Amino acid sequence: MSTIDPVRQEVIRNALIAGAEEMNASIWRTARSTVVRETLDYSTALFDGKGRAVAQSTRIPIHLNSMSVCLEDIIAGPIPIDQWNDGDVILTNDPYSGGQHLPDFVAFKPVFADGRRVAIAAAIVHHVDVGGGAPGSYFANATEVYQEGLRLPPLKLVDGGKTNEAVIRIIRRNSREPEKIGGDVHAQLACLDVGAAAINRIVTRYGASMLEAAMDAILDQSEQTMRKVIANLPDGTYRFGDVVDDDGQNAVDLDVIASVEISGDMCRVDLSESADQAPGPVNCTLNMAKSAVYCALLSLGDGAVMANSGAYRPIEVTSRRGSITNCSAPAPVANRMATGHRIVTTVLGALAQAAPDKVPAAYYGVSYVLTLQAPDPLVADETRVYFEVEVGGWGGHPQGDGADGFSCGFHNLANSPIEMCEVLFPITFTEYGFIAGSGGDGEHRGGLGLAREWRLNADWGAVSGSFERFRHGPYGLAGGADGAPGRFVHYSEDKTVTLPSKISGVRLATGDRIRLETSGGGGWGDPAKRSDDARRRDRNAGYV
Amino acid sequence: MVGIDMGGTSSDVSVVVDGRVGETSEGTIDGLPVRLPMIEIRTIGAGGGSVAHLAGQALRVGPRSAGSTPGPACYRKGGTEPAVTDANLFLGRIDPDAFLGGEMPLSTEAAQGAIGELAARLELSSDDTAQGIVDVANASMASAVRLSLFEKGADPTDFVLAPFGGAGGLHACAIARELEIDRIIFPATASTLSARGILNSDLRHDLLRSELLLAGPDAIAALQRIVDDLREDARALLDADGAGADERRIELSVDCRYRGQAYEIMTPWVSVTESGVVDAASLAALIDAFHTLHQEQYAHSAPDEAVEIVTVRAAAIGLLYRPEVRAPQSDDAEMTARTLGKRPIRLADGWHDTAICHRNSIGSQPVEGPLLIEEDYSVLLIAPGWTIRAIENGSLLATYVSNSRNGGAA
Numbered sequence: 001m002s003t004i005d006p007v008r009q010e011v012i013r014n015a016l017i018a019g020a021e022e023m024n025a026s027i028w029r030t031a032r033s034t035v036v037r038e039t040l041d042y043s044t045a046l047f048d049g050k051g052r053a054v055a056q057s058t059r060i061p062i063h064l065n066s067m068s069v070c071l072e073d074i075i076a077g078p079i080p081i082d083q084w085n086d087g088d089v090i091l092t093n094d095p096y097s098g099g100q101h102l103p104d105f106v107a108f109k110p111v112f113a114d115g116r117r118v119a120i121a122a123a124i125v126h127h128v129d130v131g132g133g134a135p136g137s138y139f140a141n142a143t144e145v146y147q148e149g150l151r152l153p154p155l156k157l158v159d160g161g162k163t164n165e166a167v168i169r170i171i172r173r174n175s176r177e178p179e180k181i182g183g184d185v186h187a188q189l190a191c192l193d194v195g196a197a198a199i200n201r202i203v204t205r206y207g208a209s210m211l212e213a214a215m216d217a218i219l220d221q222s223e224q225t226m227r228k229v230i231a232n233l234p235d236g237t238y239r240f241g242d243v244v245d246d247d248g249q250n251a252v253d254l255d256v257i258a259s260v261e262i263s264g265d266m267c268r269v270d271l272s273e274s275a276d277q278a279p280g281p282v283n284c285t286l287n288m289a290k291s292a293v294y295c296a297l298l299s300l301g302d303g304a305v306m307a308n309s310g311a312y313r314p315i316e317v318t319s320r321r322g323s324i325t326n327c328s329a330p331a332p333v334a335n336r337m338a339t340g341h342r343i344v345t346t347v348l349g350a351l352a353q354a355a356p357d358k359v360p361a362a363y364y365g366v367s368y369v370l371t372l373q374a375p376d377p378l379v380a381d382e383t384r385v386y387f388e389v390e391v392g393g394w395g396g397h398p399q400g401d402g403a404d405g406f407s408c409g410f411h412n413l414a415n416s417p418i419e420m421c422e423v424l425f426p427i428t429f430t431e432y433g434f435i436a437g438s439g440g441d442g443e444h445r446g447g448l449g450l451a452r453e454w455r456l457n458a459d460w461g462a463v464s465g466s467f468e469r470f471r472h473g474p475y476g477l478a479g480g481a482d483g484a485p486g487r488f489v490h491y492s493e494d495k496t497v498t499l500p501s502k503i504s505g506v507r508l509a510t511g512d513r514i515r516l517e518t519s520g521g522g523g524w525g526d527p528a529k530r531s532d533d534a535r536r537r538d539r540n541a542g543y544v
Numbered sequence: 545m546v547g548i549d550m551g552g553t554s555s556d557v558s559v560v561v562d563g564r565v566g567e568t569s570e571g572t573i574d575g576l577p578v579r580l581p582m583i584e585i586r587t588i589g590a591g592g593g594s595v596a597h598l599a600g601q602a603l604r605v606g607p608r609s610a611g612s613t614p615g616p617a618c619y620r621k622g623g624t625e626p627a628v629t630d631a632n633l634f635l636g637r638i639d640p641d642a643f644l645g646g647e648m649p650l651s652t653e654a655a656q657g658a659i660g661e662l663a664a665r666l667e668l669s670s671d672d673t674a675q676g677i678v679d680v681a682n683a684s685m686a687s688a689v690r691l692s693l694f695e696k697g698a699d700p701t702d703f704v705l706a707p708f709g710g711a712g713g714l715h716a717c718a719i720a721r722e723l724e725i726d727r728i729i730f731p732a733t734a735s736t737l738s739a740r741g742i743l744n745s746d747l748r749h750d751l752l753r754s755e756l757l758l759a760g761p762d763a764i765a766a767l768q769r770i771v772d773d774l775r776e777d778a779r780a781l782l783d784a785d786g787a788g789a790d791e792r793r794i795e796l797s798v799d800c801r802y803r804g805q806a807y808e809i810m811t812p813w814v815s816v817t818e819s820g821v822v823d824a825a826s827l828a829a830l831i832d833a834f835h836t837l838h839q840e841q842y843a844h845s846a847p848d849e850a851v852e853i854v855t856v857r858a859a860a861i862g863l864l865y866r867p868e869v870r871a872p873q874s875d876d877a878e879m880t881a882r883t884l885g886k887r888p889i890r891l892a893d894g895w896h897d898t899a900i901c902h903r904n905s906i907g908s909q910p911v912e913g914p915l916l917i918e919e920d921y922s923v924l925l926i927a928p929g930w931t932i933r934a935i936e937n938g939s940l941l942a943t944y945v946s947n948s949r950n951g952g953a954a
Contacts, residue, residue: 006603006666007676011683013602018687025695029842183844194694221600379803379850423756 019198032183073098121195219310247280248502361522364392393447396524402447442480442523480523
């Protein structure tokens with residue numbers, strides 16, 4: 001390995017991060033669908049020539065951490081790295097070949113200089129619809145991945161500069177939104193060229209060897225910082241268990257159990273004791289589980305650790321094959337975030353024993369994905385699909401109360417403004433606000449969950465939800481109480497029905513109301529120690 | 545033109561295309577979203593006060609800033625870590641006795657001490673450390689400029705760089721070359737340009753009316769009503785400002801989008817700005833303009849898709865008196881006579897005895913770098929490979945002429 005001076009290392013590090021951000025801007029600028037343009041459900045990164053993630057854009061942690069494990073899987077099996085040639089783009093969405101769930105397409109483009117592969121540009125994009133049993137490819141009743149949509153094994157979408165148009169035609173033909181997915185796939189491909197151009201600029205300026213040396217040094221530095229974070233934790237094995245409510249098909253608790261072993265500057269996380277994989281689509285592949293574990297550990301680093309493959313080196317993740325945290329094909333995975341969030345809260349729960357002064361009580365811990373299909377208010381005889389992700393309260397922590405109604409770092413998505421929704425969809429909001437008393441009590445209380453309620457104005461509608469934490473509230477820590485669980489309610493003229501957390505195709509009539517209540521965060525510390533001032537503030541603000 | 549306002553704690557990047565400054569209604573102030581029309585600016589944490597420090601084995605600059613108190617080590621107000629200003633002083637690019645017009649002498653020893661300490665930890669020479677601090681700061685500013693232009697689908701090589709703020713002139717050549725920009729405009733009174741800009745700005749009221757309409761024949765009556773209302777309100781505001789008939793302009797624009805999008809493009813409505821009449825022709829012109837802008841900004845457009853109108857805007861502008869721009873104050877014959885002397889300056893490839901002159905002595909004949917140009921509250925460094933000359937409006941124009949030493953960086 002050639003050595004590199006500290007100045008060039010930093011200049012190249014900046015250039016790599018800027019390159020990932022340019023890729024990011026490129027997708028945003030050229031994508032067609034709202035899930036990409038408004039919910040910002042995509043991520044970009046630059047890897048070294050060996051396939052190790054080096055620099056990432058500031059997007060979605062669960063995406064970013066997963067791309068490197070995905071690439072490892074592809075080069076270990078279907079397409080060995082020596083077959084990646086100049087002008088190729090390798091694409092997959094297969095959860096069982098390193099992907100996450102079918103709507104997420106992962107694409108990689110190798111970049112060559114001096115006759116060798118010096119870098120790989122990568123992008124993961126959530127596409128609006130890839131077929132399957134429900135619009136948006138979130139089919140709550142799926143029992144096999146085959147029912148969830150089109151599945152693409154790792155393949156060369158572009159081979160030596162030539163795009164395989166047949167694959168693009170297959171993708172379009174399998175989607176409910178062919179124009180949008182076609183446009184978004186092209187946006188994804190274009191951003192890889194932007195990443196390659198950024199690499200070429202660095203190579204022209206500093207040479208391929210200097211780029212490689214800088215990437216090695218960046219990875220080593222992340223590794224050292226992560227090792228320091230781990231070494232600051234007392235050695236020992238810490239166990240913790242949390243629960244996924246159900247898989248949407250059977251009302252059975254699904255345990256997620258983590259055993260976290262800290263040994264010097266190494267961390268081993270074993271999830272094998274978790275429940276068997278479920279019939280419904282809440283299963284996680286091992287890649288997804290790894291990504292969630294990395295996210296939990298990186299959050300202990302106070303932002304000092306640059307997230308990349310170097311930071312993952314001192315972390316070992318294992319899980320039993322056939323479990324909910326390492327599922328086998330053909331288990332369905334569309335709502336894998338239900339378990340993904342739970343892995344984060346479980347690992348954090350274990351780490352709270354090692355670092356009680358750092359770790360907060362549990363946050364809401366679910367991506368509240370709600371879809372509504374209804375007639376278009378602006379165009380006759382057309383229907384539209386409304387898709388949103390809602391959030392809840394954060395856990396209280398050693399330094400203070402949890403944030404009220406706040407998106408967590410793990411999914412990091414924007415909510416949809418209600419004013420915009422009322423214009424675009426045939427609904428009127430009747431309530432949007434904090435739920436008093438939903439945060440777990442404690443010296444530092446949990447953040448409040450949100451209530452979001454609307455009335456349907458159209459003749460009909462069909463609503464679906466992929467939720468969690470309806471039966472088990474987010475846990476409190478250090479004597480704090482659990483946060484309140486969520487609820488999903490359908491009010492019609494003659495009756496009120498409390499719906500389950502995971503359901504597809506609830507039929508609505510004009511005037512019906514739908515109410516989603518999200519969880520509050522868990523409380524931290526003995527409630528008896530909460531100051532009178534804090535309690536008075538809560539009462540005056542109507543928070544309790 | 546792309547502006548870099550480099551001050552003590554941060555640098556602001558802004559873009560001007562065809563004489564119009566970029567505007568956004570998606571801005572943020574202190575991390576909070578603010579949905580009002582404002583100038584589009586990207587701020588990065590790199591300025592004269594940005595602190596250099598060791599991160600692992602790498603030399604990092606900022607985002608932490610020494611600010612003005614304690615400030616860089618050379619201020620001798622308690623700062624001990626080297627800042628970008630210390631590096632510039634160490635490299636001979638700032639005259640310690642001429643800072644702030646000579647009102648605030650800087651301590652070269654303090655800068656040397658702070659840089660020497662960091663150099664020892666980096667196992668580099670002090671020269672390379674100081675140069676490294678400047679290089680890292682320049683690279684991150686260049687990245688921010690590239691990203692700002694990239695988001696608009698623009699290529700940096702089509703732009704002119706306009707550095708201002710107290711520290712902009714020292715870094716401009718290096719940033720320009722990083723971006724392959726060939727021309728730099730150094731405006732007069734760079735250190736107070738922002739203040740002068742607001743004093744010379746026209747009065748402006750932004751009025752807007754939001755109403756979701758499908759752009760088609762059915763919308764014409766409603767649009768005419770909105771346009772009439774906005775123009776009436778705008779006239780009343782300008783009357784109250786005392787703007788005369790030939791001192792005012794009311795510009796109309798419309799936020800348009802394809803049906804189903806949630807982001808709009810502010811589309812100037814030129815025909816209605818001129819005529820005030822909404823009809824089939826002026827609506828068609830608006831829709832055409834929107835397709836074109838969409839193609840430019842997002843690299844695709846869909847002329848067959850329905851277009852929605854979300855908001856109609858009127859900018860009521862009261863034109864204010866603007867002072868005459870200054871002509872160059874000297875010709876080339878006087879230039880050499882007014883050279884203030886030479887001093888050793890560290891450029892990327894080593895120390896050079898470099899000519900120093902006052903800004904007033906630059907005439908219309910190009911002068912070659914390396915050259916230091918001093919003005920009251922700022923210093924311009926013209927790197928080798930660049931020439932500089934005065935242009936009609938009192939600004940200096942630097943042009944990159946050759947692939948000389950270091951490719952024009954400094």
